[in-house]
Amino acid sequence: MSDIRNNRRPKNNRRVNGEQRKKAAEAVNSASSVVRTSGTDATNTGEVTLVKNEDYQVLIEDMGNDGEGIGHVQGMTVFVKDAVVGDLAEVKIVKVKKNIAYGRLMKLITPSPYRVEPVCDKAKRCGGCTMQQVSYEQQLEYKWNKVKNCLQRIGKMENVEAIMEKPAYGMNNPFHYRNKAQFPVGRDKNGNVVIGFYAGRSHDIIDTESCAIGAPVNDQIVAIVRSFIEDNHISTYDEETGRGLVRHILIRVGFTTKEIMVCLVTNGNKLPHSEILIDELVKIDGMTSICLNVNMENTNRILGDKCITLWGQSYITDYIGDIKYQISPLSFYQVNPVQTNVLYNKALEYADLSGDETVWDMYCGIGTISLFLAQKAKKVYGVEIVPQAIDDARHNAEINGITNAEFFVGKAEEVVPDIYKKGGDGSHADVVVVDPPRKGCDQVLLDTLVHMAPERIVYVSCDPATLARDVKILQEKGYEAKKVAVVDQFCHSGHVETVCLLSKLHSDHHIEVELEMDELDLTAAESKATYEEIKDYVLKKSGLKVSNLYIAQVKQKCGIIERINYNLPKSENSRQPKCPPEKETAIREALEHFQMI
Numbered sequence: 001m002s003d004i005r006n007n008r009r010p011k012n013n014r015r016v017n018g019e020q021r022k023k024a025a026e027a028v029n030s031a032s033s034v035v036r037t038s039g040t041d042a043t044n045t046g047e048v049t050l051v052k053n054e055d056y057q058v059l060i061e062d063m064g065n066d067g068e069g070i071g072h073v074q075g076m077t078v079f080v081k082d083a084v085v086g087d088l089a090e091v092k093i094v095k096v097k098k099n100i101a102y103g104r105l106m107k108l109i110t111p112s113p114y115r116v117e118p119v120c121d122k123a124k125r126c127g128g129c130t131m132q133q134v135s136y137e138q139q140l141e142y143k144w145n146k147v148k149n150c151l152q153r154i155g156k157m158e159n160v161e162a163i164m165e166k167p168a169y170g171m172n173n174p175f176h177y178r179n180k181a182q183f184p185v186g187r188d189k190n191g192n193v194v195i196g197f198y199a200g201r202s203h204d205i206i207d208t209e210s211c212a213i214g215a216p217v218n219d220q221i222v223a224i225v226r227s228f229i230e231d232n233h234i235s236t237y238d239e240e241t242g243r244g245l246v247r248h249i250l251i252r253v254g255f256t257t258k259e260i261m262v263c264l265v266t267n268g269n270k271l272p273h274s275e276i277l278i279d280e281l282v283k284i285d286g287m288t289s290i291c292l293n294v295n296m297e298n299t300n301r302i303l304g305d306k307c308i309t310l311w312g313q314s315y316i317t318d319y320i321g322d323i324k325y326q327i328s329p330l331s332f333y334q335v336n337p338v339q340t341n342v343l344y345n346k347a348l349e350y351a352d353l354s355g356d357e358t359v360w361d362m363y364c365g366i367g368t369i370s371l372f373l374a375q376k377a378k379k380v381y382g383v384e385i386v387p388q389a390i391d392d393a394r395h396n397a398e399i400n401g402i403t404n405a406e407f408f409v410g411k412a413e414e415v416v417p418d419i420y421k422k423g424g425d426g427s428h429a430d431v432v433v434v435d436p437p438r439k440g441c442d443q444v445l446l447d448t449l450v451h452m453a454p455e456r457i458v459y460v461s462c463d464p465a466t467l468a469r470d471v472k473i474l475q476e477k478g479y480e481a482k483k484v485a486v487v488d489q490f491c492h493s494g495h496v497e498t499v500c501l502l503s504k505l506h507s508d509h510h511i512e513v514e515l516e517m518d519e520l521d522l523t524a525a526e527s528k529a530t531y532e533e534i535k536d537y538v539l540k541k542s543g544l545k546v547s548n549l550y551i552a553q554v555k556q557k558c559g560i561i562e563r564i565n566y567n568l569p570k571s572e573n574s575r576q577p578k579c580p581p582e583k584e585t586a587i588r589e590a591l592e593h594f595q596m597i
């Protein structure tokens, strides 16, 4: 556990104190005395009139999704870039919409106690770190609150604080944590080489010699490439004309293995004088792979499909926990390996595996979570939409000697219902892990999960809003959120990663439903064959003996009865044996035979 987690702060520390609030009230009240510099584009919401280009005093009360400060002027919400919660600031209104306005920070009247000097002198302009001016403890507090607010507001979980681990899991050292950097290369107006980062919401390159969140070795590599381009008169790519050779420098560093990859993204298949560049780069300790990635498309996509190795291997290796990964220029790999380890261990802890479980890893990417779980599970199935990622997943399983992981290519919402309907291997799950993209889980997949009825669902999310939406759906369908952990993967940005454990309810509610049911409650499908007829059919067809319990479980999975506790002791805590997969398949065949499914 990091020191940051132990460094607790008083509750509600995001809110401003009374003194500041008083000042803010005074400031807001005095706003009418501010001189209007121009009278265009005014918005009138009742008594409120905000005028573009006019200055107002604003108390920053909260932080927005991109790390911008949020305050109010006479009831109108104002977003202020680079402002920190607790700042009292003079703000120029630059854009006015119906209910909100955007302002530029002009002057700090009273700086927030959470304000710090950014480590990077380019932080204000660079689009990467939107929160470097906020103390790290406060960033963690902000992210924790963001998750809590979403779960309360969208997920309707009023007492969510009680199940949230506090504080967020942060880093001991939240700098130089990224194992991957992509520097755009271009020229400024005077023709000088510029290598750095795009300014926020633009493709203007900010020339940078050093980045506070990248690997320290990046600076040395960028300096070598810069001199190489200048000394050898290599052209750089111009987005407007589509001409010029070098587009980007991609650097990947294995934090455990110390292996380094340098990949120049080029608008052509050859790099003139490449031997000079190689001679310089191989002097760096750990240099393992030097390559070109060819991208000749006029597109915003950084990488093309073709890679050419100039020196060394075509990939580097690295570890997360005990699992080894081969990483090529095109591979998806988590950018913060330290926090990924924290995140995956939390997922593993919530999955609570004993070694007998069948686990599904939905949206598995290159199988990073799947392979982590495979160490503790009987069998892991992974599904992912990108075929190359599944190639990597299978390859990574192989190099780690993992034989109990199986991967499927396709949309989770198509592959999984299909496998479930067919029955047999993979149609059953004790634990399901989902790690969807920002838009969250597909509704069809959520419905299928409910039918598969795993004991635990571990939801890993990069967007707390869609997490909250999906948790609400699952809570309405027989699951209960038990634990939530917030992990900071992207220090100094507004992004946040969350792990949520949902457990299947085995509550009185289910027992009550069962007790109230009698034979008249049979659905049309259920009435087609009795339990004895199904048992007879299964025995004749497959030679297997199946119990009423097993039949009830399969029927319930197929959605043709409500009750799961048929013929069971009524004790809520009684352990229920689970229908083995081969018997489940046989029962499904019988249900199909009797046209019940």
Ligand SMILES: C[S@@+](CC[C@H](N)C(=O)[O-])C[C@H]1O[C@@H](n2cnc3c(N)ncnc32)[C@H](O)[C@@H]1O
Pocket (backbone or CB within 6 Å): 334, 362, 363, 364, 365, 366, 367, 368, 369, 383, 384, 385, 386, 389, 410, 411, 412, 413, 435, 436, 437, 438, 462
């Ligand atoms: C947040 S990433 C998770 C990756 C992986 N779990 C990891 O930790 O590296 C989401 C993944 O879902 C994949 N994806 C997006 N839509 C999908 C879908 N409908 N079905 C399956 N996979 C999908 C993306 O390609 C991406 O690899």
